[in-house]
Amino acid sequence: MRSVGTIRICNVCDNNWRPRADGGSVSTNRTGDHDSQIDLSKYRRRSTNQGRWLAGVRKRLGTQLTAAVILLLIVGVGLGGATLSTSLLADNTDDSLAPTDDQEWTEYETIAVFRNDDIQPWYKTNTRRAVDRVFIEEDVPVTLGVIPAVNGADSPITDNGRTCGYLRSLLTEHPGQFEIALHGYTHDQRTGFYNGSEFGGVDPATQQQWMTTGTEILRTCTGVTPRTFIPPMNTYDTGTVEAANTADYRTISGGDWFTTQYYNETGIFAAGGLVHASEGASFVDWERDELHSQAELQAEFNDSYESNTLHIQMLHYQSFDTESDRKKLRQLIRHIKSTDTAFLTVDQLTTGLQSGDIRETEEGWEIREPLEPPANSPDRLEEPSGIDRLLSVRAVS
Numbered sequence: 001m002r003s004v005g006t007i008r009i010c011n012v013c014d015n016n017w018r019p020r021a022d023g024g025s026v027s028t029n030r031t032g033d034h035d036s037q038i039d040l041s042k043y044r045r046r047s048t049n050q051g052r053w054l055a056g057v058r059k060r061l062g063t064q065l066t067a068a069v070i071l072l073l074i075v076g077v078g079l080g081g082a083t084l085s086t087s088l089l090a091d092n093t094d095d096s097l098a099p100t101d102d103q104e105w106t107e108y109e110t111i112a113v114f115r116n117d118d119i120q121p122w123y124k125t126n127t128r129r130a131v132d133r134v135f136i137e138e139d140v141p142v143t144l145g146v147i148p149a150v151n152g153a154d155s156p157i158t159d160n161g162r163t164c165g166y167l168r169s170l171l172t173e174h175p176g177q178f179e180i181a182l183h184g185y186t187h188d189q190r191t192g193f194y195n196g197s198e199f200g201g202v203d204p205a206t207q208q209q210w211m212t213t214g215t216e217i218l219r220t221c222t223g224v225t226p227r228t229f230i231p232p233m234n235t236y237d238t239g240t241v242e243a244a245n246t247a248d249y250r251t252i253s254g255g256d257w258f259t260t261q262y263y264n265e266t267g268i269f270a271a272g273g274l275v276h277a278s279e280g281a282s283f284v285d286w287e288r289d290e291l292h293s294q295a296e297l298q299a300e301f302n303d304s305y306e307s308n309t310l311h312i313q314m315l316h317y318q319s320f321d322t323e324s325d326r327k328k329l330r331q332l333i334r335h336i337k338s339t340d341t342a343f344l345t346v347d348q349l350t351t352g353l354q355s356g357d358i359r360e361t362e363e364g365w366e367i368r369e370p371l372e373p374p375a376n377s378p379d380r381l382e383e384p385s386g387i388d389r390l391l392s393v394r395a396v397s
Helices: 042-046 050-061 125-138 161-173 204-222 238-246 256-262 294-307 323-337 346-355
Strands: 016-019 025-027 070-072 084-087 104-108 110-119 142-146 178-182 268-271 274-277 311-316 341-344 358-361 364-369 391-395
Touching: 104 341, 110 125, 110 294, 110 346, 110 364, 125 161, 125 323, 142 161, 142 204, 161 178, 161 204, 178 204, 178 346, 204 238, 238 274, 274 346, 294 311, 294 323, 311 323, 323 341, 341 346, 346 358
Parallel strands: 070 268, 110 142, 110 311, 110 341, 142 178
Antiparallel strands: 016 025, 070 084, 084 391, 104 364, 268 274, 358 364
16 A cells, blocks of 8 residues: 655555665664655655745745736636636726625735645545644635555545545535545556646646546545646646646646746746646745744744745654644744734635636735635536736736
């Protein structure tokens, strides 16, 4: 049995192995034969000091990137692969954007999104549920990146009825709080694309097959059709975007470090027919292979808050084995709660921006509340309206 995470898992003996700084590994439980080990801690190789690097980028660029936040505007069916993007600065003189009797615009300094990756069966189930309980108890939404076939195509997540039943219960018992997103197909590194990728660098036809099959597995498991795609290792190429587009995804969420290099964009932008909402903050310091300190986590959020930039926080549930670890998650959530910040899932953010219920201003963000709660099945959501009100059309290559 294989499991994705920041440790190696032996297929034969279920032995756990943690990487050492010298490139070796050290066993964390019983010994045994281990002729098949998985090492999917790919993030570390290119995310060293990621938080400090991003903080420097934000300080250099200020709000310029935020002002350039854009959404896709599709005009007719004749555009093909062309992408038109629009600024999110709303036209306050448009009477059609005025709130209804039961809605009003609320101002926020920033918006926080939590993205919990590597959701899978058979692996650290108690830890996964304990992390979910933190979000439930704090009443904060979260996007769950679910791997449809972590043990290969012959062992999909649907083979574990308890995991699928649990995910369905999150949707029914906490409507609107948990978003189900597709996190790759098997989460294996398939290429060396940008130092490691499952999808990037793979031929488009194969990417399409993985995307279609993974989506169907997740739909069967959870009863919902995901609309957010999270590429493993935070990397993807134009073929991935095309495959996600064909499979009716609306958002792709990789890493800021990657989109800065590949698209010359960061944060949230539109390209290739999708909204790209990139995470810029991680709980793990990949250089030290441990969680950031509470001070570091809060300082990284404070940087987003002070510059009014979206804060998309990545976490991996398996990093929070102990109550002390989960306390860091809870304390960061409570720190963010103490500020003038809105919490959303990835899809809630995209939906609100496209419908005009979320807009960027010169001093932060405005949300027309209460936002329409998403149905458990994204297929039942009404198509967003009001996209034609967005301004400042520009192209993104």
